[in-house]
Amino acid sequence: MNKNLPDQTLGTLASAVPGATRVFHEFQLDFCCGGDKTLAEAVAQQGLDLDRIVAALAKLSEDPAVGIDWRQARPGELVAHIVARFHERHRVQLPELIRLARRVEHVHAGRPACPSGLAEALEGLQQELESHMMKEEQMLFPMLANGMNGPAQGPISVMRFEHEQHGNALANIQRLTNNITTPVNACNTWRALYGGLNAFKEDLMQHIHLENNVLFVNASIAAEGAHHG
Structure with missing residues (x-):
C-alpha cells in the first residue's frame, strides 16, 4: 500500500x-x-x-485499531450517521460560535489580531448550511436510502456545488482568524472560540468528505450499474 x-x-x-x-x-x-x-x-x-x-x-x-469503513455500509445507515453526527452537531456548534465571535469582536475590536467580520461570516455559513442540510434531509437522503440512485444524480451535483461554497466559506474563516491561530495573551472567550472553530472545521470537512467521497460515489456507481444492467 x-x-x-x-x-x-x-x-x-x-x-x-x-x-x-x-x-x-x-x-x-x-x-x-x-x-x-x-x-x-x-x-x-x-x-x-x-x-x-x-x-x-x-x-x-499498520494500526490494528480500525474504525468503521463507511464504504461498506448501507446508504440508510450512512445517512443516519451523517444526520446524527454532523447535521445535528453543526446546529449546536454554529449558534455558540457566533455568540463567542460577537463577544470577541466587541471586546477586542482595537487589537490587530481581532477577527473582524468573523461573526458575520459564520452567520452566512450557518444560513447556507441550514438550507443545504434541510434539502438533504427532506429530499436527497430519502431518495438514496430508498435506492433511487438514478434520479438522485441531479440533486447530488447541486449538493457537490454547495459543498464547494462551504469550503470557500471555511477558507474565508481561516483567513479572518490567521488560520485559527489563538493570539498570545488571548482571553478565555477567544480561546474557546478558536477551539470550537477548529472542532467545527474538522467536523465539516469530515461531513463533506463522507458525502462527496463515499455516499455520492456509491450512489453514482449503483446508478451506473443499474443503467448498464
Missing part, C-alpha cells in the same frame, strides 16, 4: 485509512472538496514534504 499512497486520491485515503483525516488536518490538506486530487498533486501544490506525510499515513495503515 505504501508505494502507491502518493497516487491515491485524498478522498480515497480518507475513506480507506482510519485516522488519515487527522494527518490531512495537520498538514492543511483539503480531503473533502479537494478529495479528487492525488496525494502527490495536493502535496506538490502546497510545497509540503511528501515523504513525511506518506510515513505518517503508512504508520496509520
Whole structure:
C-alpha cells in the first residue's frame, strides 16, 4: 500500500485509512472538496514534504485499531450517521460560535489580531448550511436510502456545488482568524472560540468528505450499474 499512497486520491485515503483525516488536518490538506486530487498533486501544490506525510499515513495503515469503513455500509445507515453526527452537531456548534465571535469582536475590536467580520461570516455559513442540510434531509437522503440512485444524480451535483461554497466559506474563516491561530495573551472567550472553530472545521470537512467521497460515489456507481444492467 505504501508505494502507491502518493497516487491515491485524498478522498480515497480518507475513506480507506482510519485516522488519515487527522494527518490531512495537520498538514492543511483539503480531503473533502479537494478529495479528487492525488496525494502527490495536493502535496506538490502546497510545497509540503511528501515523504513525511506518506510515513505518517503508512504508520496509520499498520494500526490494528480500525474504525468503521463507511464504504461498506448501507446508504440508510450512512445517512443516519451523517444526520446524527454532523447535521445535528453543526446546529449546536454554529449558534455558540457566533455568540463567542460577537463577544470577541466587541471586546477586542482595537487589537490587530481581532477577527473582524468573523461573526458575520459564520452567520452566512450557518444560513447556507441550514438550507443545504434541510434539502438533504427532506429530499436527497430519502431518495438514496430508498435506492433511487438514478434520479438522485441531479440533486447530488447541486449538493457537490454547495459543498464547494462551504469550503470557500471555511477558507474565508481561516483567513479572518490567521488560520485559527489563538493570539498570545488571548482571553478565555477567544480561546474557546478558536477551539470550537477548529472542532467545527474538522467536523465539516469530515461531513463533506463522507458525502462527496463515499455516499455520492456509491450512489453514482449503483446508478451506473443499474443503467448498464
